[in-house]
Amino acid sequence: MSHPAGIGSVKPVNWAYDRAPMIIYWELTTACGLACRHCRATAQPDPAPGELTTDEALGVLDEFAGFGSPAPHVIFTGGDPMRRGDLDQLIAAANQRGLGVSLAPAVTPLLSAQRLKDLKALDVQAISLSLDGSTAAHHDGIRQVPGTFDATMQALADANAAGVPVQINTLVTDETAKDLDDVYELLKNYDVMQWSLFFLISVGRGSQLRELTPGDAERTLIKWGKIGRTSPFRIKTTEAMQYRRINAQAMMHAGKTREDVENSPAARGFGIRDGNGIVFISHLGEVMPSGFLPLSVGNVKDRSIVELYRDTELMRQLRRPEEFKGRCGVCEFDRWCGGSRARAYAWTGDPLASDPLCPYVPEKMREHDLSVA
Template identity: 45%
Template sequence: MRPSFENIDLNERPFLVFWEVTRACALACKHCRATAQPHADPQELSTEEALKLIDAIAVLRPPMLVLTGGDPMMRRDIFDLIRHAAGKGLRVALSPAATARLIHTDFMKLKEAGVQSMSLSLDGATQETHDAFRGVPDTYVRTLQAARMAQEAGMHLQINTTITRSTLGEVDAFLELMKELKPSMWSVFLLVPTGRASLDELPSAEEVEAVWHRLEELSVDVEFGVKTTEGHHYRRVALQEAKRKGAKPARHAVPTRDGKGIVFISHTGEIQPSGFLPMTAGNVRQDELAEVYRSHPLFVKLRDDDALEGKCGRCEYRRICGGSRARAYGMTGNAFASDPLCSYQPR
């Protein structure tokens, strides 16, 4: 089940904590935010530091802790970290790479350790397009296999799909694939130019708008949830369509964005607004995570809807959307500028 948003003050605690437990990964994905590498960084948090970080995360009481990477399965102590987090009352989600290592992992042991949710990436609707995107053969087959294994183990399954210029034409094919996989949630990620992701792969704002309208249309008739990552203006489209139809949106929109309900901890302990917005506000090795999230000027300003500039600052939907601060930063150098991939003109 999706964690509840009720009674959460996003100024006091985040809705989601993303922790990049390692940058080690066997894949070579074209869009990799982390620019992952085959071996662990010698500066990544030690087991002792990692356990201390989990204690600090528990203070914030987020509805979900997402262990990501790199590939979190590359950490030898991953089961210990999962068990410690679950023991602190944290809802643990795991975002592994679809490798042979994952397929040979006992998913029931992951579930017993405390993994309640698993997110897997499908960035091509066919084996050819997905494997080309991921940079390693057979990742498509392994992803489908891992999805089945997660569901059989009783985990909540989320499928993440990155929309790029080259995959725009696969939206309907992706939908048919989701109907077969039956995930709990399909999260459509709109590319941010950071890490290995390049500007050349970004679709136009008009193309993005068309995708959001298509997703809103499709979301009405499917059994799984549909949401977006770094595509906050999908919430605006859903509200507009609901108003036009005289109905309520298909699902409640949690008004998160980089630094607002989201906090990211890097493999070396850096505290950032998200994994796609590389602006560092502290480090867990010497700073209190809760204090940085609640009080650091960067986070405070990112949560201020009236601090947004350009048309995002004038937009009547800024409180539920606010645009991607990461994409604004990646494309303009200003984290408070308008989201360049939104075509909407405020009234």
């Protein structure tokens, strides 16, 4: 899940999150009742040995104070965070420490209408639900559990009734892209805070599916960027940072200056990417730039999350886009976009390489007739 609308604001021109991340994704458990084809966590029915205990988790929450103000927003995810017996205690503890909390639950019988009311009472700021198709045939084919589509739509209706803001996440692959129009039309019937188009990263079970080609991805992003200007809910992307470049280009073509773009509402997402505004804590306490960039920089059992985010070399490198390689390293949109570091790593083994999903040729390469390989 990405950060809920309203969290964060337009940032300075350097778009660097050196002091603190905006969002901490915390995988409380890998236990889950589903077996989705694209699961990053390769979730399983039962909790894995070695998951952080309640006391260890509370200690980590204490350390978040070291980031200073404003504090990061915490998103409890999994697996299914609803499978943690201490979830309510951890939500309450985060709130007591001044941390905003959102939740990314799996749609199982644990996510009942009453449970959503309870989450609202616990001051959970938002939840995310995954909807990967406009029909049961499409969605359940991805989720691998019959009835999940109907349960997801019921959970969305129940969340609306409980007053819990909802982000919908939809997987974008060569298989699901053609169904996005129908998903959009379906969502217009509900109260949706934002719709996040998650462009597949081939990690975990996601390696079973196929990503869009760069050309198809570009056309898809251009299309939804246009629709997003009049949509009843915000449309954003996950692991398709070039969406920011595409929207910025559209604004500039309409006569806006770079300063206008930087001060527009669209700029609130600029610069945020793995390790720069985002950090991930695994169920075992390993700290990574994101769940889709599985390179550990250390463990919260051994070092402060503040140190691991601020001071480890990989994290520092991910906050220096001018040192990225290939096209991403010379792109004039580097600080606004920066490319998917997770996809670069998944394809090349190098998190600083160019994002292979982006076909854009930077001005410097065009001016000097340099190779775009």
